Each structure stands twice: as C-alpha cells, then as structure tokens.
Amino acid sequence: MYSKEAESVLRSKGISVGEKIQLERGKESFEGILMPRPDTGDQGILVIKLSNGYNIGLDFKSVSSIKRVGSSAETFSFPKGKTHVRKGLKAVKLLYTGGTIGSKVDYATGGVYMLTKPEELLHEVPELADIANVEVEHLMSVASEDMTYTEWQTMARKAAGAFKSGAEGVVITHGTDTMHFSSAALSFMLQSLPGPVVLTGAQRSSDRGSSDAFMNLICSTHIAAHSGIAEVGTCMHSSSSDDYCAFIRGTKVRKLHTSARDAFRPVNGAPLAKVNAEGNIHHMGAYNKSDLGRKAVLKDEYEPKVALLYMYPNSDPTLINHYIDRGYKGIIVAATGLGHMPLSTSHKEYDWLQGLKDAVASDMVVGITSQCLFGRVSGTVYRYGRMMTDAGAIYCEDMTPETAYVKLGWLLGNHGRKEAEKLLATNLVGEITPRTEAEWRDEA
Amino acid sequence: MYSKEAESVLRSKGISVGEKIQLERGKESFEGILMPRPDTGDQGILVIKLSNGYNIGLDFKSVSSIKRVGSSAETFSFPKGKTHVRKGLKAVKLLYTGGTIGSKVDYATGGVYMLTKPEELLHEVPELADIANVEVEHLMSVASEDMTYTEWQTMARKAAGAFKSGAEGVVITHGTDTMHFSSAALSFMLQSLPGPVVLTGAQRSSDRGSSDAFMNLICSTHIAAHSGIAEVGTCMHSSSSDDYCAFIRGTKVRKLHTSARDAFRPVNGAPLAKVNAEGNIHHMGAYNKSDLGRKAVLKDEYEPKVALLYMYPNSDPTLINHYIDRGYKGIIVAATGLGHMPLSTSHKEYDWLQGLKDAVASDMVVGITSQCLFGRVSGTVYRYGRMMTDAGAIYCEDMTPETAYVKLGWLLGNHGRKEAEKLLATNLVGEITPRTEAEWRDEA
Numbered sequence: 001m002y003s004k005e006a007e008s009v010l011r012s013k014g015i016s017v018g019e020k021i022q023l024e025r026g027k028e029s030f031e032g033i034l035m036p037r038p039d040t041g042d043q044g045i046l047v048i049k050l051s052n053g054y055n056i057g058l059d060f061k062s063v064s065s066i067k068r069v070g071s072s073a074e075t076f077s078f079p080k081g082k083t084h085v086r087k088g089l090k091a092v093k094l095l096y097t098g099g100t101i102g103s104k105v106d107y108a109t110g111g112v113y114m115l116t117k118p119e120e121l122l123h124e125v126p127e128l129a130d131i132a133n134v135e136v137e138h139l140m141s142v143a144s145e146d147m148t149y150t151e152w153q154t155m156a157r158k159a160a161g162a163f164k165s166g167a168e169g170v171v172i173t174h175g176t177d178t179m180h181f182s183s184a185a186l187s188f189m190l191q192s193l194p195g196p197v198v199l200t201g202a203q204r205s206s207d208r209g210s211s212d213a214f215m216n217l218i219c220s221t222h223i224a225a226h227s228g229i230a231e232v233g234t235c236m237h238s239s240s241s242d243d244y245c246a247f248i249r250g251t252k253v254r255k256l257h258t259s260a261r262d263a264f265r266p267v268n269g270a271p272l273a274k275v276n277a278e279g280n281i282h283h284m285g286a287y288n289k290s291d292l293g294r295k296a297v298l299k300d301e302y303e304p305k306v307a308l309l310y311m312y313p314n315s316d317p318t319l320i321n322h323y324i325d326r327g328y329k330g331i332i333v334a335a336t337g338l339g340h341m342p343l344s345t346s347h348k349e350y351d352w353l354q355g356l357k358d359a360v361a362s363d364m365v366v367g368i369t370s371q372c373l374f375g376r377v378s379g380t381v382y383r384y385g386r387m388m389t390d391a392g393a394i395y396c397e398d399m400t401p402e403t404a405y406v407k408l409g410w411l412l413g414n415h416g417r418k419e420a421e422k423l424l425a426t427n428l429v430g431e432i433t434p435r436t437e438a439e440w441r442d443e444a
Numbered sequence: 445m446y447s448k449e450a451e452s453v454l455r456s457k458g459i460s461v462g463e464k465i466q467l468e469r470g471k472e473s474f475e476g477i478l479m480p481r482p483d484t485g486d487q488g489i490l491v492i493k494l495s496n497g498y499n500i501g502l503d504f505k506s507v508s509s510i511k512r513v514g515s516s517a518e519t520f521s522f523p524k525g526k527t528h529v530r531k532g533l534k535a536v537k538l539l540y541t542g543g544t545i546g547s548k549v550d551y552a553t554g555g556v557y558m559l560t561k562p563e564e565l566l567h568e569v570p571e572l573a574d575i576a577n578v579e580v581e582h583l584m585s586v587a588s589e590d591m592t593y594t595e596w597q598t599m600a601r602k603a604a605g606a607f608k609s610g611a612e613g614v615v616i617t618h619g620t621d622t623m624h625f626s627s628a629a630l631s632f633m634l635q636s637l638p639g640p641v642v643l644t645g646a647q648r649s650s651d652r653g654s655s656d657a658f659m660n661l662i663c664s665t666h667i668a669a670h671s672g673i674a675e676v677g678t679c680m681h682s683s684s685s686d687d688y689c690a691f692i693r694g695t696k697v698r699k700l701h702t703s704a705r706d707a708f709r710p711v712n713g714a715p716l717a718k719v720n721a722e723g724n725i726h727h728m729g730a731y732n733k734s735d736l737g738r739k740a741v742l743k744d745e746y747e748p749k750v751a752l753l754y755m756y757p758n759s760d761p762t763l764i765n766h767y768i769d770r771g772y773k774g775i776i777v778a779a780t781g782l783g784h785m786p787l788s789t790s791h792k793e794y795d796w797l798q799g800l801k802d803a804v805a806s807d808m809v810v811g812i813t814s815q816c817l818f819g820r821v822s823g824t825v826y827r828y829g830r831m832m833t834d835a836g837a838i839y840c841e842d843m844t845p846e847t848a849y850v851k852l853g854w855l856l857g858n859h860g861r862k863e864a865e866k867l868l869a870t871n872l873v874g875e876i877t878p879r880t881e882a883e884w885r886d887e888a
Binding site: 142143144145146147148149150151152175176177178181182255256257258259260263304306307308310311312313314315316318319322326334335336337338339340341342343344345346347370372373374375376377378382384402405409 | 586587588589590591592593594595596619620621622625626699700701702703704707748750751752754755756757758759760762763766770778779780781782783784785786787788789790791814816817818819820821822826828846849853
C-alpha cells in the first residue's frame with residue numbers, strides 16, 4: 001500500500017499496481033510499470049519499473065503529472081508459473097534453483113530471504129511474456145554456496161528433459177557465489193545441446209533500486225529464445241553503466257567481484273555474445289549453433305573425491321596425505337605463476353615434490369592450473385615445471401582452477417582414470433583455448 | 445661474437461660491444477647500446493638495447509649505416525657490484541634474491557638458468573648508473589615459488605639494515621610467482637620506513653627480445669631514488685603497450701596473468717604511482733612521505749602455522765581437523781562471494797559450520813576473505829555471513845586472501861592471539877581501504 005495521499009490520486013486516475021504509467025517530475029519524464037510498494041519503507045515513494053528492468057523510486061510529492069498509458073494487468077495472472085502462451089513466441093523453460101535473484105530484503109531484520117513461490121518472478125518481470133512463452137519450474141531453493149555435484153546433476157537432468165519436452169532454450173536462475181562452478185559442470189554434463197542453457201542470477205536483490213535481477217532475467221530470456229547459441233553459459237551484467245549483459249561460455253567465466261553487478265568476467269576468452277534489454281544480440285565469436293532436431297546428450301556422472309589445492313608460501317604438503325588417506329581420486333593444483341609448486345623451500349619438512357609423486361603413485365590424477373587466473377600454464381619454460389611434469393602432473397593449458405576442478409571430477413565420473421588423464425588437457429567443450437601463433441612464437 | 449662480416453665492419457668503425465651506436469635501416473633509425481651476441485642464434489643479428497630498456501635484433505645485412513655515437517664502456521667496469529659513485533645521485537641498495545630478472549635462457553637446453561653473479565645486472569643495465577649510486581648485494585638465489593617466511597625475514601632485516609647504512613631507497617629483485625606475498629610480508633615487517641622498498645622482477649628473461657627486466661629495473665630504481673614514497677610496493681610493467689610501470693602498494697597487488705608483462709595489478713585500490721623509463725613519476729594517491737631522519741621499525745617475527753583455505757563445491761570440511769591436529773594457530777578462508785562457506789549442503793558429511801566452530805574452539809583465529817579477489821566481504825548481508833560471524837569468523841574487509849594470510853601469520857608472530865584477532869580487520873599499513881560513502885549507502 002502506498003500512502004493515503006498517493007493511493008487517492010492513483011485511484012482517481014484509474015491506475016492500479018501493475019499498470020503502465022507515465023510521470024513527470026520537473027523536466028523529467030518517466031514511463032514504466034507501477035510496482036507494489038514494499039511492506040516497509042517510505043510509503044510516499046512510488047516504485048516504477050522502467051523498461052530497462054530497473055526500479056526507481058519517485059517521491060510522490062515531487063511528481064507533477066501522472067497518467068495511465070497502458071495495462072499490463074494480464075501479466076499478473078500467469079496461471080501456475082506460466083506466461084500466457086502466445087503464437088509465434090519460442091518456448092523457454094525457466095528452472096529456479098534459488099539465490100539472490102529470487103530473494104528480497106526483509107527490512108525488519110535486514111537479512112535477505114528467498115521467495116517462497118518462484119512463480120512470483122514472472123509477476124515481477126512481466127516483460128518476459130513479450131519475449132517468450134516462459135514456463136517456470138521450481139527445482140530447488142539452494143544458496144549457491146551450498147551447491148554440490150548432486151545439484152549439478154539435478155539441473156543437468158532437468159535441462160535435458162526440458163529440451164526433450166519441447167523447450168527451445170533453458171534459463172536457470174542461480175545464486176552467484178558458485179554460478180561459474182555450476183556453469184562449468186553443466187557444460188560438461190550437457191553435450192550436443194539443441195539450444196542455449198543460460199545461467200543467471202543477481203548481485204543485488206530484486207527489491208533494491210540497484211538490483212540487476214530484472215535486466216539479467218530479461219537478457220537471459222532473449223539469449224535463451226533468440227541467440228541460436230547451443231551452449232551453456234552465464235548471462236549477467238557486463239558493464240558498469242549497466243547497458244548490456246554478456247553471455248559467457250560456462251567454462252570460461254568467473255565471478256571477479258564480491259558485489260559489483262558486472263562481477264562475471266570472461267577469463268582467457270571473449271563473451272559469446274552481448275545482449276541488451278531490448279533483445280539486441282551481438283555475437284562475438286565462434287559458437288555451436290542451435291539445432292532443435294538435435295538431442296542433448298546427458299553425461300551426468302560425477303566423482304566428488306577431487307580436491308582443489310591452492311599453493312602459497314609456507315603451505316603444508318602433508319595435505320596430500322590427507323587426501324590420499326581419504327581415497328581421493330584427483331587433485332587440481334592452483335599453482336603459482338606459470339604452474340609451479342614450492343619444490344625446494346628452506347624448510348625440510350615441506351616437500352611438495354614428494355607429495356606430488358605420492359599422489360600419482362596412489363593413482364590420483366593431478367592437474368596443474370594457475371592462481372593467476374589469466375593466462376596459460378606451462379610445464380616446459382622453467383625447471384620446476386619440468387620436474388612436476390616428470391613427476392606425472394598434467395598442465396591444464398588456460399583453464400581456470402575452477403573449471404579444471406569441475407572437469408576432473410566429471411572425467412573421473414564418466415571415464416576411467418587413464419581416459420581422464422588423457423582428456424584433462426584436451427579441449428572437449430570449449431574449455432581450452434587453442435594456442436595462438438603469437439603464443440607459440442613467444443615461447444620458442 | 446657476431447658473424448665475421450659484422451665483426452669486421454664493427455671493428456672498422458671502432459665500435460665495441462657496450463658502446464652506444466646509431467643504425468639506419470631503410471627509413472628507420474635506431475640508437476642504443478650494442479649488446480654482446482648470445483652464444484647461440486643467428487650471428488648476423490645485431491642486438492641493440494634501446495633507451496626504453498628493450499633489446500631489438502637487427503639483421504646486419506639490412507642495416508644501411510652504422511656509427512658510434514658514444515661510449516658507455518665505463519659502465520662495464522663496475523667494481524664489486526657498485527656503480528661509479530657520482531656526486532648528487534641518491535644511494536640505492538639493490539638486494540638480489542633470484543627469479544627471472546636475473547635469469548637467462550640456456551639456448552642449448554631451452555631451460556632458464558639464474559645468473560651466477562647478480563652484479564651482472566649492472567652490466568646489463570648501464571642506465572642505472574645515471575639514476576642512482578646503486579650497490580648490489582646478493583642476498584640469495586631463490587625461485588619465488590620457494591620463498592617462505594624465513595626469506596621474508598631475511599629481506600626485511602637486510603632492507604632495514606640498508607637504510608641504517610645510508611641507503612635512501614631499496615630495490616629487491618624477486619621472482620614474480622609469489623612477489624605479492626613477499627611485498628605484503630615486507631609491508632608489515634618494515635614499518636615507519638624512511639624511504640621506498642621496491643620489489644621488482646621480470647616476466648620474461650633478460651635475453652629475450654620481449655624481456656621486461658630492463659625497464660622494470662630502471663623504473664624501480666627511479667622509484668627508489670626519487671618517488672619520495674616511504675612504502676613497500678612492487679614496480680612492474682603496467683600496460684600492454686609497455687610505456688610505463690606502476691608502483692603498487694605491497695598489500696594491494698596481485699599477479700593476475702601467468703605470462704603477460706603487465707601481470708601485476710592493483711586489487712581494490714589504485715597504484716601509488718606510475719613511472720616511465722625516463723624517470724617521470726606521476727603520483728596517484730595518498731602515500732607515506734619519505735623522511736630520511738626516520739628509523740625503520742623492524743617487526744620480523746612470523747607464525748607460519750597459518751593456513752589459506754579455499755572454498756568450493758564438494759570441498760571437504762575435515763580439512764579443518766587436519767590443521768587442528770597439526771597445531772595451527774590461524775586460518776584465512778578464501779570464501780565465495782561476499783564471504784560464504786557451504787554451511788548446509790545436501791551431503792551430511794560436509795559441515796563447514798561445525799569445522800569453523802571447532803577451529804575457533806581450538807583457539808585459532810579465522811579470517812574470511814573472498815576468492816572473487818575484487819570487492820569487499822561482508823558478514824551482515826546474508827544469513828550465512830551472520831552465522832559465520834556468530835561462530836567467531838572475522839570478516840577481513842577488502843583484503844585479498846593472500847594479504848590477509850600474510851597478515852595473520854605476522855600478527856600471530858608479533859602479537860598475542862587476542863591482539864591478532866582485534867587487528868586482523870583493522871587497517872595497519874594501508875592493507876584495508878576505508879569504506880566509501882557509496883558503499884555504506886549501497887549496503888543500507
């Protein structure tokens with residue numbers, strides 16, 4: 001409810017929540033959908049959702065003119081989580097898994113809580129009905145920091161099932177903390193896709209003025225319906241001016257800021273496409289083309305006994321024994337620089353080289369990546385790289401530690417150890433960028 | 445030795461290796477110092493070191509004119525690792541610790557080896573003699589991936605000693621892999637500095653055409669002699685066009701590319717200064733001013749029983765027990781997003797919250813940082829952050845995981861546990877950026 005004063009004027013103009021209105025304030029003019037007032041907060045502030053997906057708050061007292069310019073009431077009556085089916089629009093399945101995009105701030109406690117009914121997403125973003133025939137399914141309500149391989153498997157199975165049931169694209173809403181782990185997992189689990197699988201989320205909850213939830217969801221639905229890119233990727237804000245989102249390959253993306261809306265960045269590659277809220281899609285590189293005749297191949301086994309090990313000064317190599325004792329099958333090392341471990345420190349008790357050898361002798365697959373994140377590792381430039389290669393370590397090219405970690409668990413789940421070893425540094429789904437001529441030259 | 449043909453012409457013009465020459469090729473003109481020919485490679489290629497520090501190779505046959513324009517022979521006779529002492533130049537101590545900057549490619553094996561005599565650095569970079577009275581000391585020859593807290597202590601003691609002996613600035617050459625750990629350690633160990641302590645290195649060895657060794661060393665010496673910034677920092681290439689270096693605060697820098705020359709980037713802050721090879725220094729923010737009357741305070745104790753723990757899906761919380769069993773005193777968590785651990789996964793055996801409580805109950809100090817690297821952590825926005833705060837975790841503001849890790853070991857070495865807990869999230873030497881008003885507003 002808005003303030004009595006505001007409600008009275010709105011009523012007199014025949015304006016209801018959910019309808020498109022136009023307001024004037026001084027020399028400025030605003031057009032958008034009148035949103036419900038949050039339970040708490042100043043009741044004199046009208047919340048308007050603009051066409052770019054953002055909410056703005058306008059002090060009712062500062063508004064000189066207000067009129068109704070259209071109704072979007074129909075979009076507020078989606079039955080059971082479906083938009084009105086319109087002819088000519090593509091079918092998009094929206095799988096809801098939780099995270100900030102489906103959360104609101106509880107102004108009483110200051111905490112953030114999840115929507116109990118994810119279908120509410122459709123009510124909050126009525127524009128989706130103009131982009132595609134969207135069907136929402138509530139898969140789970142899991143904070144992304146709690147996601148494990150079993151949730152990855154559930155998402156993969158549901159996405160494959162959605163295509164089988166006629167969806168032309170899939171959007172998965174997901175918490176942002178580990179979205180890049182999930183996007184990598186789905187990239188390996190879902191191969192030969194007929195259409196796009198788009199993971200999206202929000203860095204700020206949907207009832208905050210600075211929320212990216214709406215635009216991310218709108219852009220993701222455009223990508224799912226119209227990009228023609230049959231790959232798994234993330235679609236999130238991509239510039240500080242919030243004018244477009246980037247669809248980034250699921251194995252080449254990483255969250256690189258705790259709170260900024262453009263936190264998701266491509267690592268060692270360009271985005272697959274840029275997209276704005278109006279649905280303009282600009283393809284930026286090679287991609288697998290959609291083909292609805294194709295059947296998704298689901299490879300959803302996973303071996304969770306894989307560790308991601310970060311190297312740093314004074315680090316304790318007996319960690320390797322911890323993992324050997326617990327029957328681990330693989331380790332991805334987030335090494336330093338071009339891919340180095342401390343092999344010869346001034347402290348006798350530290351001996352990562354022996355640890356590495358013990359791990360390999362225990363039948364573990366050991367992959368080397370770099371904590372630098374950007375760039376490619378090499379086992380041949382420096383002596384330590386050669387020693388580690390000789391000890392059986394596999395250099396993982398330009399994969400991020402996170403992608404290599406997800407890949408190794410997936411390889412060990414779906415293939416034997418030998419095969420996993422062979423495929424770890426081989427490109428399967430775009431996770432490894434081929435070396436450029438310049439790189440070859442540079443290393444020569 | 446160059447080819448017979450080339451040597452004969454050079455002799456006829458009275459040109460020796462180490463002298464300044466001018467060459468014409470077509471319409472291009474080059475001026476620089478004639479370098480010795482590497483043992484292997486095409487002997488018809490003249491290697492010229494340009495004033496920006498880069499070597500270029502020119503095919504002798506393509507050169508239409510060549511003449512001697514000056515001698516720098518004197519710079520090739522530095523006795524015992526000192527430049528000629530010139531009046532009016534500042535005294536700079538150069539501490540050599542190893543790494544690529546003091547390495548050459550062994551073209552026979554393709555491997556990289558370290559210089560046996562670090563004094564050779566002065567021969568390779570005769571320009572240093574014009575910038576400062578440089579004295580080289582060979583501290584150690586340690587690959588940076590092998591550096592531990594004892595090497596940090598050695599560097600800190602030597603740097604403090606250098607100021608005591610009259611140095612006005614200190615340059616430390618260092619491998620790049622862990623240079624940002626060392627720069628953070630020295631930032632805490634060396635307080636109340638009278639002048640700059642500049643860590644520098646090279647991403648490419650000095651005999652490669654693309655080497656950044658010369659320019660980094662030249663720029664670092666300028667900073668050490670003339671910046672007036674009494675802080676510890678790194679000075680490395682800062683743009684892809686290689687036109688300047690950045691001097692970045694030692695606690696705010698991270699290596700973010702495996703091989704690029706501009707791999708060292710400021711995280712959550714701007715560089716302290718930019719500097720080019722000509723010695724133009726552009727200050728970019730607030731800094732501690734040099735004061736040669738001040739005495740460096742050496743606080744070089746260190747507690748190495750601190751772990752850096754990376755969070756990821758399926759990660760194993762029993763790791764905490766590994767560290768408890770081994771008597772660890774502290775843990776820095778590289779958590780996800782705003783600073784979260786998986787507290788409630790679908791797998792019962794994973795329980796990081798209990799692990800966190802056990803660690804705190806075992807008298808460990810537990811600090812929370814983000815693997816996003818950029819941005820600030822918060823223990824209040826989401827419920828998990830609150831639960832972790834309640835369990836005793838300390839949110840480390842906008843420190844990188846690496847800086848917080850180094851800081852916690854330093855705090856525990858120099859202070860009691862209680863004091864360490866109190867100071868971990870308190871800014872001591874510029875490692876924590878104060879919240880901006882915009883951030884406060886944004887979180888409200």
